[in-house]
Amino acid sequence: MSLESPNGRKYVPTAFARENSWVLMYHSVDTYEEDPNLLTVRPDRFARQIDWLRRRGLRGVGMSELLRARAQGRAGSLVGLTFDDGYTDFTRHVLPILDELGFSATVYVVAGLIGGHNVWDAGAPRKDLLTAEQVRSLADAGVEIGSHGFHHVRLPGLGDAELTTETALSRELLEEITRHPVNSFCYPYGAVDAAAVSAVRTAGYDHACAIDHSPLTDRWSLPRCYVGDSDGGWRLRAKRARHLMRDHHLATASRRGAGGLRTGTVDLPVPGYKPLSEGPSPARSTAARSPA
Numbered sequence: 001m002s003l004e005s006p007n008g009r010k011y012v013p014t015a016f017a018r019e020n021s022w023v024l025m026y027h028s029v030d031t032y033e034e035d036p037n038l039l040t041v042r043p044d045r046f047a048r049q050i051d052w053l054r055r056r057g058l059r060g061v062g063m064s065e066l067l068r069a070r071a072q073g074r075a076g077s078l079v080g081l082t083f084d085d086g087y088t089d090f091t092r093h094v095l096p097i098l099d100e101l102g103f104s105a106t107v108y109v110v111a112g113l114i115g116g117h118n119v120w121d122a123g124a125p126r127k128d129l130l131t132a133e134q135v136r137s138l139a140d141a142g143v144e145i146g147s148h149g150f151h152h153v154r155l156p157g158l159g160d161a162e163l164t165t166e167t168a169l170s171r172e173l174l175e176e177i178t179r180h181p182v183n184s185f186c187y188p189y190g191a192v193d194a195a196a197v198s199a200v201r202t203a204g205y206d207h208a209c210a211i212d213h214s215p216l217t218d219r220w221s222l223p224r225c226y227v228g229d230s231d232g233g234w235r236l237r238a239k240r241a242r243h244l245m246r247d248h249h250l251a252t253a254s255r256r257g258a259g260g261l262r263t264g265t266v267d268l269p270v271p272g273y274k275p276l277s278e279g280p281s282p283a284r285s286t287a288a289r290s291p292a
Helices: 043-055 064-072 089-101 131-140 159-178 194-202 233-255 282-289
Strands: 023-026 059-061 078-085 106-109 144-147 184-186 205-209
Touching: 023 043, 043 059, 043 089, 043 159, 043 233, 059 064, 059 089, 064 078, 064 144, 064 205, 078 089, 089 131, 106 131, 131 144, 131 159, 144 159
Parallel strands: 023 078, 059 078, 078 106, 106 144, 144 184, 184 205
Antiparallel strands: none
């Protein structure tokens, strides 16, 4: 199946995986009084969620480690842990828990806003972003650093020069800061189309994370599972089952020639996420209210 973007770029997914490894998507882990975009998990809840994984014989790892293990047939007990945006609370509330259990993760950093704050979240509480020194320290400690773009903007609809900035330039800057290879990319807002995938591949990334299963699902558009502050054990079990069900549906549709699958742009923000800086959009608001 070939997918074509408005600017004429074509992208052909390499394969529809029969079973994608389970990858959890977090943003901020911190205490809060208001969280209009439902992106923050309280530290005590996060600790219980991670312990739920441990008690079921699962270990959280970063994306590169997960994909290497999968290629070797050793990923059965591994779960991908990803943290979008690169908030400073990762060092305070997440890293100590991961270190204690021997877990790891991938942190997706907005390269052009390092040391700043979440300026894209107009109307939401301010959250500080990791400094260059903190990013380097995390990389040296074994935490995988990935790119979340340069400006935290949706990639679909950008021109070639803008796509290069968001993908290639962000990677170059993060590698300069960390002195480590940056092989993982994450699409802001989960918004991805054929041109965005092509740009990510051209920039040299080994893989990339989206949010939802879609016609683009493969190594450069990996589905993830949103985790929020209301997710206890039974909800995590249900979300894992739903992930497997969607894998099955996608593989079945692939064998039938992708009949019934929607092609084009995939733009599915997490529940409650309403990027006010982009203006109101009925379609995006509907997607935001849907389950992750």
